[in-house]
Amino acid sequence: MARIKFGTGGWRAIIGDEFTRANVRLLSAALAQRIIDEGVADRGVVIGHDRRFLSDIAAEWAAEVFAGYGVRTAVIKVAQAPTPLIMWTVKDQDRPYGMAITASHNPALYNGIKVFTHGGRDADETVTDDLERRMEPLEGAGEAGIASMPYPKAVASGAVEEIDTFNGYIDSIIAQVDMDAIREAKLKIALDPMFGVSRTSLQTILLTARVEVDVINDRHDTLFGGRLPSPTSHTLQALSRYVVDHRCDLGIATDGDADRIGIIDDRGHFLHPNQLLVILYYYLLRYKGWRGPVVRNVATTSLLDDVAERFGERCYEVPVGFKWVSGKMAETGAVIGGESSGGLTVRGHIAGKDGIYAAALLVEMMAVVGKPMSEIYDDITSQFAPRYMAEEDFAFDPDRKPEILATLLEEHRIPTFSEPVTGTSYLDGCKVLFEEGWIIARFSGTEPLLRIFCELPDRARAERACEEFRAFLGL
The missing domain is CATH 3.30.310.50 (Alpha-D-phosphohexomutase, C-terminal domain)
Known part of the structure; x- marks a missing residue:
C-alpha cells in the first residue's frame, strides 16, 4: 500500500519522514497517469508552491515527472504565490488539474501537496481515492518505474513552461471589490503574513486603493518565527498590539499559504472566523443586495442559520473539508461558504478558500458601512441570540x-x-x-x-x- 493518504486538505506529512522526493514523484506520477487516461495531457497541469522548506524544490520534482510523462506543465514562478492564486490560474487557463506544494497552516516540520481539478476546485474523494489506488503499483515498481525529465532540460525543451499569473489574479480581485469606496475611507491597516506568501498580493491591492499599509512578520522564515502559521487569537498577539499601538483601523493576517484569514479589530480584539463569516454574509445580503443561501461545515457557527432565516434564505451543513463547501455552493448557488478554521469563498470568485479576496472584501465592508469593525460586528450580532x-x-x-x-x-x-x-x-x-x-x-x-x-x-x-x-x- 502507498503511504500517501489524503486528508481534508490534501496530503501533508513530516519532511524527511513521508514528505520525500520519492513520495512527491510517486503522487505526481499517479496524477500524470490519470491525466493521460482522461486524454487531457495537452492541457495539463499547473504547479505552484509556498515558502516552506523544500517547497520550491518539490515543485521542480513534480514538474520533472509530468514532463517525463509528456503532460503539458506550467510552473508558477512568483516570489510569493498564495494557494488561491494557483487555484485561480487553474481556472483562468482552463487547466484540468493543478497542484500546490504546501502544508498550509501545519507546523514548520510539515510539507504537503494540494491537488485541484478543473475550475480550480479542491480534488474530491473520487479523485484522491483514484490517485491512492494508482500509487500502489507505482510504489512497488520503485523510482525506476517513474518517468522523468531533468528540470533544466524540461524548461529548455518547452515541456515545462514557467509562468507569472500574479497580475491577472490581483486584477480579478480588484474588479470585484469597490475600490472607490475604500479610497474614500482613508484607512490604515496592519498586515501579518505570518512569514507566508500573502504580503505582495494584499499590499498591492490595498495600496492601489490608497490604504496606508504597515507590514510585520514578512521575511522569509521557514520556521515561521517559531510559531504555528495559523491565524488564531494566540498567534496574532503581536498583530493585536501593533493595531492598538499604531492606531490602525484593522489588522489582517493569513496562514502559511494565504487561503485562511485572521482579523484583529480596531480595539485589538481577535475576530473568530465564525464571526467573519456571519458579518460578510450579512453584508452581502443587506448592503450589496445579493440573494442566496450560505454553506458551512458541521463545526461552524449556527448563527449563519439565523442570518439566512432573517433574509428568507437557507443554510446548508456539510462535512469538514472545503471540497464539500465548494461542491454544495456550486449545487445551490450559495452566496458564501466557509469553515470555522478561517477559510471562506464568495460566489463569483474561485471555488476554494481565498484569504486575499476575503481580506479585500472585509476592507470594502468597513468602507461602505462607514464604521469600525468592532461596531459592525456588535451591530449585526445584537440582532440575534448570543452564541x-x-x-x-x-x-x-x-x-x-x-x-x-x-x-x-x-x-x-x-x-x-x-x-x-x-x-x-x-x-x-x-x-x-x-x-x-x-x-x-x-x-x-x-x-x-x-x-x-x-x-x-x-x-x-x-x-x-x-x-x-x-x-x-x-x-
Whole structure:
C-alpha cells in the first residue's frame, strides 16, 4: 500500500519522514497517469508552491515527472504565490488539474501537496481515492518505474513552461471589490503574513486603493518565527498590539499559504472566523443586495442559520473539508461558504478558500458601512441570540483511535451532558444537538488530533460541555 493518504486538505506529512522526493514523484506520477487516461495531457497541469522548506524544490520534482510523462506543465514562478492564486490560474487557463506544494497552516516540520481539478476546485474523494489506488503499483515498481525529465532540460525543451499569473489574479480581485469606496475611507491597516506568501498580493491591492499599509512578520522564515502559521487569537498577539499601538483601523493576517484569514479589530480584539463569516454574509445580503443561501461545515457557527432565516434564505451543513463547501455552493448557488478554521469563498470568485479576496472584501465592508469593525460586528450580532464557541484540540495515543471511533461512530455512545440533548448527527464525526446549541467531536484530517467544538449561549456552559466530552473519552 502507498503511504500517501489524503486528508481534508490534501496530503501533508513530516519532511524527511513521508514528505520525500520519492513520495512527491510517486503522487505526481499517479496524477500524470490519470491525466493521460482522461486524454487531457495537452492541457495539463499547473504547479505552484509556498515558502516552506523544500517547497520550491518539490515543485521542480513534480514538474520533472509530468514532463517525463509528456503532460503539458506550467510552473508558477512568483516570489510569493498564495494557494488561491494557483487555484485561480487553474481556472483562468482552463487547466484540468493543478497542484500546490504546501502544508498550509501545519507546523514548520510539515510539507504537503494540494491537488485541484478543473475550475480550480479542491480534488474530491473520487479523485484522491483514484490517485491512492494508482500509487500502489507505482510504489512497488520503485523510482525506476517513474518517468522523468531533468528540470533544466524540461524548461529548455518547452515541456515545462514557467509562468507569472500574479497580475491577472490581483486584477480579478480588484474588479470585484469597490475600490472607490475604500479610497474614500482613508484607512490604515496592519498586515501579518505570518512569514507566508500573502504580503505582495494584499499590499498591492490595498495600496492601489490608497490604504496606508504597515507590514510585520514578512521575511522569509521557514520556521515561521517559531510559531504555528495559523491565524488564531494566540498567534496574532503581536498583530493585536501593533493595531492598538499604531492606531490602525484593522489588522489582517493569513496562514502559511494565504487561503485562511485572521482579523484583529480596531480595539485589538481577535475576530473568530465564525464571526467573519456571519458579518460578510450579512453584508452581502443587506448592503450589496445579493440573494442566496450560505454553506458551512458541521463545526461552524449556527448563527449563519439565523442570518439566512432573517433574509428568507437557507443554510446548508456539510462535512469538514472545503471540497464539500465548494461542491454544495456550486449545487445551490450559495452566496458564501466557509469553515470555522478561517477559510471562506464568495460566489463569483474561485471555488476554494481565498484569504486575499476575503481580506479585500472585509476592507470594502468597513468602507461602505462607514464604521469600525468592532461596531459592525456588535451591530449585526445584537440582532440575534448570543452564541459562544469553545474549541479544544487533544493529542492522543494513536493506538486509541479505533477505540474512540468505535465508541462514537459504531456504538453511538455519548456522555451524560449537563445540557438537554435533542438529537445526534454523524455526518462528520459525532455531533450532539442541544436545545440551545451543539457539540461535536471529530478527528482532524490534517493533524494527529481529536477536536471538540461546542456552541452555546455563554462561555461557561460551552466549556463545561467540552470538558464533559473530554472526560468521557478519557483524553
